Amino acid sequence: MDSLNSFRNVTERDIDLLLIEELQVSPSFANWFVYKALGEATTVKSLGVWHSVSDATLGESDLIFKFQSDNGVVEALLIENKIDADAQPEQGERYQLRGHKGKEQGYWEDFRTCILAPLAYLERNIEPYDCEIAYEDIIGYLKSKNSARSNYRANVLTSAVEKQRRGYVSCVSIAMTEYARKYLEYVSKYHPELRPEKSKPRAEGHTWINFYPFGVEKKMPIVHQIYGDAVKIMFLAQAERYEELSLIFNDFNVHPLVVRQSGKSVIVEVKVPSIDPIIETFEASFPAVQEAIKVALDLYAYCVEKRI
Structure with a gap:
């Protein structure tokens, strides 16, 4: 038993829920995550995280993280989370359209689209997103905290990376x-x-x-x-x-x-x-x-x- 993987099958939903909690309850993680997405340091106030947000015509966002940056602007990250599933046609552009629609409706003043995935997945991704964050980057951040909780969460993400390496089978046409x-x-x-x-x-x-x-x-x-x-x-x-x-x-x-x-x-x-x-x-x-x-x-x- 000791030699078995602790996580039999980590799914994208597992990672979604892990991220929702971290973004909601850990200000340091939220600041770091936004820094990775925007490329600039800022102190953010979390205004909420939503899971599987659907639009009748433009499809679904895996996660939306809404926050207020230190300049007072209300912003959103629309996040597509992938372990090993193929992208849907025009998926990146539909994220952009949903972000633009949310801005027009007054839900946020600015936004960015983001794909979150193992590095090997990102290397073959061609869908257009404003930013990319690798699972491996989050693993590094969590391990740097060196607590039992953060190490456990890093192990969950590591299992997802290993799943991608072991199990990716493209539905090739x-x-x-x-x-x-x-x-x-x-x-x-x-x-x-x-x-x-x-x-x-x-x-x-x-x-x-x-x-x-x-x-x-x-x-x-x-x-x-x-x-x-x-x-x-x-x-x-x-x-x-x-x-x-x-x-x-x-x-x-x-x-x-x-x-x-x-x-x-x-x-x-x-x-x-x-x-x-x-x-x-x-x-x-x-x-x-x-x-x-x-x-x-x-x-x-x-x-x-x-x-x-």
């Missing part, structure tokens, strides 16, 4: 994986300036084709969101540039576009023809793919011209 492979190979060969992501196994709903012509570090990916019928430039964590970018893209007349704020980010979106990569082959949908690529190239060229 052969059709989606092959479609994306051909798409990315084509762009790599004929339009390398778009710097497409590397091909890898995909689930059926994983239909974003990502380009990084400005480099990953600039947080300006161009995305063909296939099931969204759109090509977008995502100015991640750059919401303060909304008015500036709206003015800049007001002169873009190659394609009709929309500039909108989504949480901490700004999205520049152009509609493109519909594609169903599960039913259609890459070859059959090639004209629609070419049109989407042309939009991506035009947006990229415009950004270079305007030195964005």
